[in-house]
Amino acid sequence: MASPGEANANVSHVEKKKKRPVRYWQGTEGKAKDDSKTEGQPEQQKRQQNRIKKKRKRDEQPDGGKKVISGKSDPFPGPPPIPKGKLEKFKRKGEIQKPLQHHYKLKDIITRSEEASEMAQKQAARFDLLLPEDAGFLEGDEDEDTCMISQEDIADAVDITSGAKHFNLKLCQFGPYRLDYSRTGRHLLLGGRRGHVACVDWQSKQLMCELNVMESVNDVKWLHTEHMFAVAQKKWLYIYDSNGIELHCIRKFNDVLRMQFLPYHFLLATASATGFLQYLDVSVGKEVAAICTKTGRLDVMCQNPHNAVIHLGHPNGTVTLWSPNQKEALVKMLCHQGGVRSVTVDKTGTYMITSGMDKKMKVFDIRAFKPLRSYFLPTGASCLSLSQRGLLSAATGDIVQVYRDVWSTPVTKPYMAHRVRGSVWGLGFCPFEDVLGVGHGEGFTSMLIPGAGEPNFDGLDANPYRSAKQRQEWEVKALLEKIQPELITLDPSELGYVDRATFEQRHQDRVEALGFDPLGKEKFVPKHKKKGRSSAAGIERRKRQVAHEDQRDVIRKTVEDRMKLEEERNRMKEKKAALSGKRSALDRFKK
C-alpha cells in the first residue's frame, strides 16, 4: 500500500478518480499504520469484519442478534416461536399439489395464496396466546374420586356467582321436562311433557315467559335468537315469541317428536311420529324438504354441527344420516343390536356417540364410519349430550354421569355423577358455561361440570354479553349469509375444492363437440363371404385373428415404450456417472 505522500506525487490534473476526502482522525490513523508498518493487513481485516457485519444485518441471524447503537444485542431476536400444536389447530388443509406442467402463472398464484394462508395461520396462533379465559377443571385429592364429589361441595368451593349456577327447579306438576339452551348460553327453554313451557334468562334467574299450552309437549327448541322458539305439541308445530305469544301454528308439520335447529342454515328440522323428516326455513317460513324416511316413529335425533347433517336413530338399531337434498339416507349404519335410544355428535363432526337398548354406548368415527369404542352401561343410557370441550353426559335412569375423553382412551369411571329425582328426560350442556342442564320428572336441575364449556367465545358469532343493538346487527348479518340448504353435504368444505371435471365428463363433452368418439375403437365386423365360406366358425376365427393382431400391436407398443424408458434411464445414469467421475474445481478443497 502506497503512503499518502507517494500518492500525492502521482496525482496529475487529469486524474479520473478523485481521492476520497479524508477525515482528520482517519489521516492520523493512516499515519499510525505507516508507523507500525503493518501495511494492508488491518485494513483488510476491517473490511472483512465489515462484510461479516453487513451479512449479519442482511440475514438477521437469530443467534447473532442485531446490534443496536447502545451496543447491547437483543437476547430474543426474530419473531417469537409459535408452538407447533397451536399452529396445527388453525391448519385448514394439506399443501396443494402444484401442477407438474409449467404453468408459471398458476404456480405463482398457488404459492402466493399458500403464503397468505400460512401467515394467517401464524397470526391466529399468535392471537390464541392472548385469549383471556382458561377452561375449568376438577381434580380430586389423592384417594378421592372426582365422581364422588357432590354438586353441593363444588358449589360451595367455587365463587358465589358460579355457585349460583347450580340450582334445582322443583316442577313436579307438569314434568318430565325437555330443555334447550340458546346459542349464546344465556337463555333456557323448558318444556314439560304435560304442557308447561317456560323460558328463563337462567343466569339472572329472570323469567321471560311461562305458559301452559294445554296439550302435550314433545320437544322445545330455540330458533336463531332468544326471541323465538318452536314447540312441538301434540298435533302441530307452534312458534312462540319470548313473551309467550303464539306467532305461528304450522299445520304442515304434524306429530313432531324431536326437533333440531341448524343455526347457519336457518332450518328447523323436525322428526315426526309418522316417519317424516321435514325441514322448515325459519327465515322465510317455507318448508324446504319433506322426506318420508319409511322407518316408523322417529324419536331419536341429533344434528352434526360440523356439516348440518341430521342423524336419526331407529328401533332396529340403525342410525341414518340425512340431508334435505336427498330423498334417501346419505348413510345407514347398523350401530346396535336393539333399538337406538340416543345419538349425539361432537362439534368437530368427527365422533358420533350412540346408546342403545342393548345397554351399550358406542363411539364411532363418522368420517370413516367405523366403530372406535364400545362401553357397557348396566342400565343403558337414555339421553346423551356432548359439551363443547368434549365431555359426554349420559343419563342412566335417574343418574346423570359425565365422562371425559370417551374416544381417545377407554374409560372405566365417570368424571362426575349426580342423582336427580325422577327419570331424566332431557339433557343439555350450556354453551360457553360449565353447566349441564338436566330435565327430569321433578323439574330441572342445573349442574356444575368444570371443564365443560368453551372458555373463549367469539364476539361476532355467539356473544353471551351482546347488547340489543349488537344482536340486531348480528341477526342482519347472519340472515345475509344464510347458507342455502343445497349446500348441506357430508363434507362441508367440498365447495372450496377445485372441480376437476372427471375424465368421463370431459370426454363426453368432446364427443358431443366432435360428433363422434375420437378414442372409440371401431368394432371389427367380418366381411360376409359368399358361397358358404362365411361359416360361423370362420367368422369367429377371423374375429379372433384380428383381435390377436390388435393385442400384438398393443404388446409391441408397450414393449417399445418400456425399452425407450429404460434407455432414457440408462442415459441419465451414464450422464450422472460421467458428471460424478469428473474432477470438479472445488474437489481440491475436499479432504
Add this chain to the structure above:
Amino acid sequence: MKVKVLSRNPDDYVRETKHDIQRVPRNYDPSLHPFEVSREYTRALNATKLERVFAKPFLASLDGHRDGVNCLAKHPRSLSTLLSGSCDGEVKVWNLTKHECVRTLQAHEGFVRGMVVRHCGTSFFTIGDDKTIKHWKMEAPGYGEEEEPLNTILGKAVFTGLDHHQKNAVFATCGHQVDIWDEQRSTPIRSFTWGVDSFSSVRFNPVETELLGSCASDRSIVLYDMRESTPLKKVIMTMRTNTISWNPMEAYYFTCANEDYNLYTYDMRHLENPVKVHIDHVSAVLDVDYSPTGREFVSASFDKTIRIFPKDSANSREVYHTKRMQHVICVKWSADNKYVLSGSDEMNIRLWKANAAEKLGVLSPREKQAIHYSQKLKEKFQHHPQIKRIARHRHLPKVIYHQKNELKVMKEARRRKYVSSFIFFYFLQAAQGRNDGNPPLPSFKGEVAIWASARVKV
C-alpha cells in the same frame, strides 16, 4: 379437591359507558366457526349481487356543444379540466367538478380534428379542417381582450391528427403525411411518408418519447423514430385502423381501434401477430384510450357503446350505454384512473365511473376494509357458475344484443367453413402422399387437429 369453574367478569366483556364502542372479543378457533367455505361462498355471492345492484356508472352529462363532439383532450396537470372540440370548430374548456363550461372559443372553421394540451399545461394546440394549426393559451383572455391564438400555422393540406411530445417543444401532426413540428417554426422539421395515403391518427410513445405510431387509411399502422429520416416499421391489417393508443406502463404495447369491430393489441417489437384481439363491439371502433395504470383500456364505438377491456382479455369487462348516447366518437380515461369521459355525436360529453360499482367520496377505514374483503371473496369464488353468471350479466340494448348473436353465428359459420376446407386440404395431401405428419395449415383449434387425425386414421 381442586376446582375451577368458568366465571367471567361481565365488566371485561361489556363496554363501560354508552360512549365507548362495544367490546368484541374474538376467538379464531376454526371449530367455533363451522361452514367456513359455504359462508364465504354466500358472502361472495351477496357481494357479487350487490356489485351489480350498485353498478351505476353514469355520473354526468356535459352539454353545451352545438355539434357533435369530435375530440377530447386531458389536461396533464389539472384533473378537473377537460377540453373538447366539436364538429363546428368550437373548443370548450370544462370544469369537471362543477360540470360546467368555463371557456368557449371558436377555433376553426369546420371540424376541430385534433387537440392536445402541452405537457406544461399552460397552452394547447388545435388543428382543424381549415388547414391550420393553432396554439392557444390555457387561460381565458382578460376583460376586453380578444380571443386570439398565440400562433397560427397554415398548412398545405388538411390535418387529421395531432399529438405533442412528452417533454420537448415538438409536436406531430398527420394528414397526407406525418409531420414533426418545432413549436418555434412554421414549417415541419421532418416529414414521413410510406406510400401514398392519408393518416388518421398519430401518437407519441409515452416512454420512448422519440417514437411515434400512426395509422393510415391504406389499412396500415406505421411506427417512426423522430430522430431518423425514414419510418421504422409497418403492419398492414385487413381493415382500416382509426386510432392507436400506447400502453403507458408497458410502452412496447399499443392497442389500435379497427374498423372490423375489433381492437388489436400489438407488441411493437413483434408486429407479425397481435398479442391479443379484443372482440365484443358490434360496429367499427372509433377511439381507444389506456388507463394510467396500463391495466385496462376503454374503447368507443360506432355501435353507441363504450367498452372497458382488461389489457390481456379478449372480452370486455364492462359495457356502458344510454338510450340517448349516439355514435361515440372519442373517449378518454381520466388521469386519476377513476373516470371515463366520452364525447358522442349528439353533442354531449358524458362522465362515467371507470369502475361501475365503486363508491365515490371519502371512505371510512371500515368501509375500505369491507370493500377489500368483498373484493377478495369475489376473486376467490369467481369461477363458481352462479357467481360467474351474475358477475358477467350486462344489459345490452336490443339492437346490439341481436347483432352480437348474429355476429356469433357468422363467426361460427366461418369457422366451420375453414375447418372443412382445412380437412379437405389435409385429405388431399394425405392422398397425394405428402403428409409428413404435420398438418399443413396452422391448426385452428386443438379440436380440429384431433378431428382431422381421427378421420385420417379411419
